[in-house]
Amino acid sequence: MDMTAEDHTERLRRLKSQARFEGGPEQIVARRRRGAGSARERVVRLLDSHSFVELDVFIKGAVTGHGKIDGRDVYVFSEDAETLPGAAGEMFVRKMAKIVDLAMKNGAPLVGLYDSGRARGGAGAGSSAARADLYFRNVMASGLIPQIAAVMGPCTGSAAYSPALADFTIMVKGAGQVFLSDPALEEGGGDAEAGLEQLGGARTHSERSGLAHLAADDETDCLDMIRRLLSYLPQNNLEDPPRTDLFDPADRTDExxxxxxxxxxxxxxxxxxxxxxxxxxxxxxxxxxxxxxxxxxxxxxxxxxxxxxxxxxxxxxxxxxxxxxxxxxxxxxxxxxxxxxxxxxxxxxxxxxxxxxxxxxxxxxxxxxxxxxxxxxxxxxxxxxxxxxxxxxxxxxxxxxxxxxxxxxxxxxxxxxxxxxxxxxxxxxxxxxxxxxxxxxxxxxxxxxxxxxxxxxxxxxxxxxxxxxxxxxxxxxx
CATH class of the missing domain: 3.90.226.10 (2-enoyl-CoA Hydratase; Chain A, domain 1)
Known part of the structure; x- marks a missing residue:
């Protein structure tokens, strides 16, 4: 039986709804217990209300698109650690690389919300090649558009390079982790999570290595930091930074x-x-x-x-x-x-x-x-x-x-x-x-x-x- 236009539209809505499914009740409760949002929730909370336009919704592994922060255009991707990459392991990275291309072509800042999970470092040659393609784009975008990385979960192995190549890296305490080495090879006993935090957590990188420019108390604090940071920055290297109205007198002296x-x-x-x-x-x-x-x-x-x-x-x-x-x-x-x-x-x-x-x-x-x-x-x-x-x-x-x-x-x-x-x-x-x-x-x-x-x-x-x-x-x- 031939489908009507209404049938096609209804099918589209159903498929998009399935693609946007963000876990059952147990996953949602687990996220709330950790104080974490889903990949899509993080993007929506970052951007101005009702400004997010999602792209490539059918490819799982990351949420990508564009929107506005304080009325200014920005491109964003948000990794989804809860979605196993499987056969799409290469495509979700290429989906993020596509957003970097769009940001460069249109001269707008790029925000990456990183939460790769610990299993993706060995996702296979295709995924590794795609990761390398993402690094190349990070380098090409350097000095062209501002790049901000927010590490909200583990970024291990090859996934660690991209946030480190950004202009500014913000890490969430107790959740964000960046390291290249396999923590299983690290000596010492004790609590495993505490060991990962010491290896590459927010405190380690904000106090000892200098990788993290800012350490956020939680995800809300992290998103606020991104918005505040962008308020000082131009859209791209050809524009001047945004000036603001002056309420503090320019001729003010201070004894x-x-x-x-x-x-x-x-x-x-x-x-x-x-x-x-x-x-x-x-x-x-x-x-x-x-x-x-x-x-x-x-x-x-x-x-x-x-x-x-x-x-x-x-x-x-x-x-x-x-x-x-x-x-x-x-x-x-x-x-x-x-x-x-x-x-x-x-x-x-x-x-x-x-x-x-x-x-x-x-x-x-x-x-x-x-x-x-x-x-x-x-x-x-x-x-x-x-x-x-x-x-x-x-x-x-x-x-x-x-x-x-x-x-x-x-x-x-x-x-x-x-x-x-x-x-x-x-x-x-x-x-x-x-x-x-x-x-x-x-x-x-x-x-x-x-x-x-x-x-x-x-x-x-x-x-x-x-x-x-x-x-x-x-x-x-x-």
């Missing part, structure tokens, strides 16, 4: 900065206290806060313009740069340069951490990486010396000779080839006024006027155009 600047040079204070009084509304989205604490990085706004911040933190290692701190800052600087985000650098460092351990770990290579990143960057670059700027430390922190556009210092700052040997040395030869006379600075400014001076400088170079010699690519000391 508390006078007190902070007058603190004894040997005292420890939190550089975030300075940022809080300079940035719009005092808001600062810090990244990788628990790893390499001697360097603070993150996003903020100044005069309504998003920008990246790099700052020395005197409270850790006396603000000295080390292997991890230099690597942390360098990668962030390169991201900002790729996506047209101006850079604000706050300098307060006596130089680099010394000793055989640091030298053997590659401090020269990592320091060179940071120098390379700042020199390579062509976005507007503002540098403010708020404390010490000695020798190699000053060179690495975006000095005038790394082509910073505006270099300022507070009057109590110290700038020189090395740490001062006495009070006269501190007050005279390392004076910022000497540095200004020598052309190392553009001005010495009053601390209370830091915000209006930085906003004016940022506005003055907002339309900056600066080229570099044509080449295939540089050879950064990785």
């Amino acid at each position: 508390e900065l006078e007190r902070l600047s007058a603190a004894d040079v040997d005292a420890s204070h939190d550089v975030r206290a300075v940022l809080e009084r300079v940035l719009d509304e005092g808001e600062f989205l810090e990244l990788v806060p628990e790893w390499a604490k001697n360097v603070v990085i993150g996003f903020a706004r100044l005069g309504g313009r998003p920008l990246g911040v790099v700052a020395n933190q005197r409270g850790y290692l006396d603000g000295r740069l080390d292997v991890d701190g230099a690597a942390k800052a360098a990668r962030f600087v390169r991201f900002c340069d790729a996506f047209n985000l101006p850079l604000l650098t706050l300098v307060d460092t006596p130089g680099f951490a010394a000793g055989k351990e640091q030298e053997h770990a590659g401090i020269v290579r990592e320091a060179s990486k940071l120098v390379y990143a700042f020199c390579e960057a062509t976005v507007p670059k503002l540098t403010l010396v708020i404390g010490r700027a000695y020798g190699e430390g000053f060179d690495a922190m975006c000095s005038k000779y790394a082509r910073a556009d505006f270099n300022f210092a507070w009057p109590a700052a110290e700038i020189g080839a090395g740490a001062p040997q006495g009070i006269l040395d501190r007050q005279d030869s390392r004076s910022p006024f000497e540095a200004a006379l020598s052309g190392h600075l553009d001005d010495v400014i009053e601390p209370a006027e830091t915000r209006p001076r930085l906003i004016a400088a940022l506005g003055a170079c907002a339309s900056k155009r600066e080229g570099r010699p044509p080449k295939k690519h540089g050879n950064i000391p990785l």
